[in-house]
Amino acid sequence: MFQDVDEDTGLPVAGGSCTIFANLLERATYLNRPHKREKNNASPSVPPALRKRKANSMAGCSQWQPEKTSNVDKSNNDRIILNSINETNPSFYQLLEASYADQRTFLNNILEAPSVLDIQREWPVLFNKNAIKWHFNKLTGSNLDFLSENLNNKAAKIVQFGLNTKLINCIETENLNYQSLEVLSKYFKEDFSLLYYKFKYSTDIEEILKVNAPCIVEIENKGTSVYLEKVKVTHCIHFTEALQVAFVLYFNMNLEYIKAISTTLEMIQRYFLKIHPDSGTKSQKISSSKKSDWFNE
Template identity: 25%
Template sequence: MEPVKELVKKAIPSLSSDKMDALMARLVELGVQCEDDMILVEAPDIQDTLPLIQCRRLVKAFQGDSQAAPQFRSPGPTSTPLPQSDDLPPTPPETLPAHTPSAHSPSCEPYSIPWHKMPSKLMDVLGEKKWVKSKERLQMVRIVVDDYLHKHPGRPGRSKLMEIAKNIVGQYPLSFKQTEPFGNMPFAKDGCGPLFTQLENRVENIKRTSTPGKRRAEGGEGEVQRKKKSRNSDRYGCVEWDVAVEGTESRAELLSKRNELKSAFKTHDPQESSVRKLMAETYPIQRETINDGTNVKVLKEEWPFLFEAAHLFDHASRLLGFSVQNKLAQELSKKEPGINNFLDTKGMKMGEGPVQLICGIVRYFKENPDHLFCKNEDSADAELSLPCTPCILIRGDHLFEIAVDQEVVNDHITSPIVALSYAFCLLYVCNIEYPKEMSLTLEFMQRVFFGINPDRGSKAEMKGKKQHHIPPKLSKLVTELKEFDWHM
């Protein structure tokens, strides 16, 4: 772009460096790559960066320069010279419409990000491929939305906002890529989701007073959609959710091995290596039984070893593709101190240890811890008040029981990390959605501790709410933790 800059200096010698930078950014945005491209630039294209007279002078200078060395080829002595398609500048991907519009509606027109209006500090960060912090992101979002609404009055659709978010992230992927706090693993596929949410919130804030709210659809069609979503949530994050059982002989053999396991459980003296081998071999019909919707009580009768911690972890490892218990222990050792320090600055630190850490996160999200933890419940009747989702009963500092469907399925766990891992595994092994009262905390664990980041869908129970790939409150906490990590 240096030759282009030289031409600008010749045309307008008095142009300040700030205006020169803004102009060059605008030309790059338009797709200008060399001197020849300037013949296609018109005054309205750059009027946001220069006074009108200077725009006209600059365009005239470019057109005059191009006439001195025309880029045309004549196919014959009597034909009219035509520009060769090879000589025309390529249109940048971000300015290409997704399809040929039938009308000039805002949703069909391509939108160019007004980089020339952005603060110089933000452009420096983008140029250096650094991560954009919250303050600069909000400035950028305000500028983009205000600019779009100025050019296209009316409310933009969600698809248009996602297109804008993808445009921004596509041009500066490293600056918007979300990584986990206290680490460098990806927190999400890219930064489009959180940026889209911020754009949408900005539009909502501007339009709230002028647009009446719409009632949400209830019942009927919504019920059908929820059932379909629930099925998607069953497979969410899994790598081997449904394994085909092939052939009659194979099925009969697997059922025989299941009966062998049931008999071994009743003897109270099974050979661990043999049980582990049989449990691995019968994994296909274990999944078949679970995926058919079998309740926990029947499942415990048919597959009693499944609820022993070692075998539940083996099953979950195959289902999810990694060891849940080992992963949680590793991630807590790296991230627990930093998260605790962050919670301490918010007055939300609950104490030392994994259970206290999770309780602090619950408190941050203002969720209900009773849907995951139940403390000092000694009577048998206490089980009647338990949630249906997996719950950890804390009997002491080193004694935990796990209940699901209001039934205790394991009463001899002595480690808090094992208890947390066990409860988390049950959600995936038994096809259970995150309860809405604890969905943010569980999704935080899923993404930050276990690295389960599917491209779409959710494990959370959602009813009649606008759905986001990553909940905005969760994105906010991850961003705050990341910035806190940088300042430590």
């Protein structure tokens, strides 16, 4: 199902596994290479018990904590202005760039991670959709548009696979992106309902949500939103945009994938966004056999 194929002919390339084999070989070579531990790697401000959490938070991030260059007064002024303007202002992205190190310093408090309410109070702009996407691209060096582009291109194939293997009973042509992720979660025997909720009415949503992790909530005739810690953080136009935002929050906010759907989320990260960390993982636990099976169908 996930083998390497020529985009023009549709035929397998080098047996269909050359890219993943090359990636695995490169990874194995890296892990087996002698590594000298630098004295500064073990941050004295982070207790040993939390260093693994920090390493996992940094997984896949190339700009996790840049050095701060501005003074305190300018930083506070930039934050106040940025929180009060919208993305149509010409200064919006300039201020995001100028205050990025301050944003990361605020979010990277491993000892006492800020809550959603803390973020809404101090850095509400971090829940602006455009700011969320910009922050992710800056943080990872990736491009969030790859997620929607690759999902749009591959959804029909994944859904057809789900139909052929009886993971689903029919194809919903108007909901291919949603259905493709449903197929993946069923294939990995995971609970997609922890990521996506659909309600007829908007009453008592916070009490019904099962997890504090990022999730998508669709209310009939009222649109789609993303919740974090059972708090609504932003409204989205459609499912795919909500998926982008919900997934990105795991990176931006230093969160681990929830165990019950971690393989599906890891699939989104690696297969659709092509983010392959050299070290660390956002999965609390992931089966190596499942990972290899992704590319063997």
